[in-house]
Structure formats: structure tokens, C-alpha cells
Ligand SMILES: Nc1ncnc2c1ncn2[C@@H]1O[C@H](COP(=O)(O)OP(=O)(O)O)[C@@H](O)[C@H]1O
């Protein structure tokens with residue numbers, strides 16, 4: 001690293017502000033000092049400076065997308081223990097390539113509570129953001145509320161269009177609470193709008209073929225039909241990781 005490089009000439013600084021090139025402007029003093037000292041080709045200087053701007057913008061975009069995705073916990077693959085999951089490692093690996101999102105295929109993860117369904121799907125969703133994709137995270141309740149807020153049909157359509165801008169739409173925890181007509185309708189609308197265009201990932205404590213036991217039958221049947229047509233179905237099993245951690249005394253910080 002250089003000792004503090006000379007500041008940019010005022011006029012250049014003004015131009016860079018006017019052109020809204022914040023990342024280039026920030027990197028410029030260092031880059032120019034290095035370029036001078038190492039006699040870079042002018043084209044190289046331009047390339048490095050514009051590269052800084054592109055990198056800066058891309059990571060700002062990812063930051064914004066991470067925020068608007070509305071993730072529940074922030075859990076990623078860095079805290080995921082692949083070998084402790086009942087999901088076969090080959091399946092985990094295939095899904096984490098995210099190629100299924102490129103093909104607008106769906107993912108349904110079903111199994112008992114505490115078996116890592118939400119953590120796994122959130123890790124995939126974070127990876128999707130890192131891969132420059134957009135994600136929307138919902139529970140069935142938050143999806144119902146989001147669509148319920150849009151009262152008239154035109155604004156419902158707008159809301160759905162906005163949700164379907166995301167390459168991956170997650171609906172977490174279906175079946176934990178009974179779902180009424182509103183929830184079934186909201187879920188149907190999104191699954192129908194995303195059908196063969198966008199990926200939907202759902203987690204549930206019940207198999208999707210049993211969704212008609214927790215929501216109105218006609219809507220459930222139509223929804224599951226579209227959801228499962230191009231879907232990877234992953235079943236988790238075993239005991240709750242939550243309960244195991246609690247019983248091992250790892251659920252809380254010991255009180256002092
Ligand atoms: N394979 C795993 N590696 C790391 N943590 C796990 C794993 N499976 C489950 N957990 C942890 O166990 C808890 C319950 O997992 P969660 O994904 O919420 O379960 P589910 O959604 O199936 O009810 C969470 O704290 C989660 O981070």
C-alpha cells in the first residue's frame with residue numbers, strides 16, 4: 001500500500017461526482033499513484049478504474065437485494081453442516097449449483113420440524129444472491145398479508161408482477177398454521193404466475209401432495225399441480241436439530 005496518495009485535482013473530483021462514479025472516485029487516488037509509479041499503459045489505468053466502479057456497483061446491488069429479500073435469519077452454507085443433514089450430499093451439491101433456478105424449476109423440501117429445511121433453503125437463497133439473482137422470501141402468512149394489502153385486482157396483479165421479478169421465490173413453513181381461503185388464493189396466484197418462468201422453493205412439515213388437508217381443496221390441487229410439475233422434491237427426516245441442541249445444553253448461553 002502507498003502512503004497516503006495525493007488527492008484528486010478538484011476539477012476531476014467534481015467531474016467524477018457529476019458522473020456518479022463513487023467507487024471509481026474512491027479508488028482513483030491509489031490507482032493513479034500506482035499507475036504513475038509503475039508507468040502503466042493509459043488503457044490499463046482506464047480498465048482498472050472502471051473495473052473498480054463495476055465491482056463496487058455489483059456488490060451494492062447484492063447488498064440491496066439481500067435486504068429486500070427479507071431473509072429470516074441470515075443463515076448461509078458457512079454454518080451448514082452437510083454431513084449432519086438427512087438430505088443426500090449429491091442432492092445438496094446438485095441444488096447448490098443453482099442450475100435449477102436457471103431452468104425455472106421448483107424445489108419442495110418436506111419433513112419434520114427442526115430437520116434443517118429452512119436453513120438449507122435460506123443457504124441456497126443466499127447463494128442465489130451471491131450469483132446475482134433476485135430472491136423474495138415469504139412465509140405463507142407474510143405472502144398472504146402482502147397480497148391481501150393489495151385490495152383491487154389491478155394492484156394485486158402489480159404486486160404479483162413485482163414478486164415474479166425475482167428469480168427465486170421462497171414460501172417457508174407451509175402447513176404449520178392452517179391456511180384459509182385468502183392464504184390458499186395468495187399462494188395459488190404466485191405459483192400460477194411463476195409457473196415455468198420462475199423458481200419457487202417451499203418448505204413444509206407435510207408432503208405437498210397433502211396440502212389439500214390444510215387449505216381449501218380446489219385451490220390446493222391446482223396449486224400443487226403447477227408447483228410439482230417441474231419440481232425437485234427433497235424429504236428430510238430424523239430428529240429435530242433444535243431439540244438435540246437444547247438437550248445438549250447448546251441452545252442458550254449459560255447464565256452467569
Ligand atoms: N445440517 C445442518 N447444519 C447446521 N445447522 C443445522 C442443520 N440442520 C439444522 N440445523 C439447525 O437446526 C435448527 C433447526 O433448523 P431449521 O432449518 O429451522 O429446521 P426446519 O425448518 O426444518 O424446522 C436451526 O438452528 C438450524 O440452523
Ligand SMILES: [Mg+2]
Nearest residue numbers: 117118173203
Ligand atoms: Mg423452518
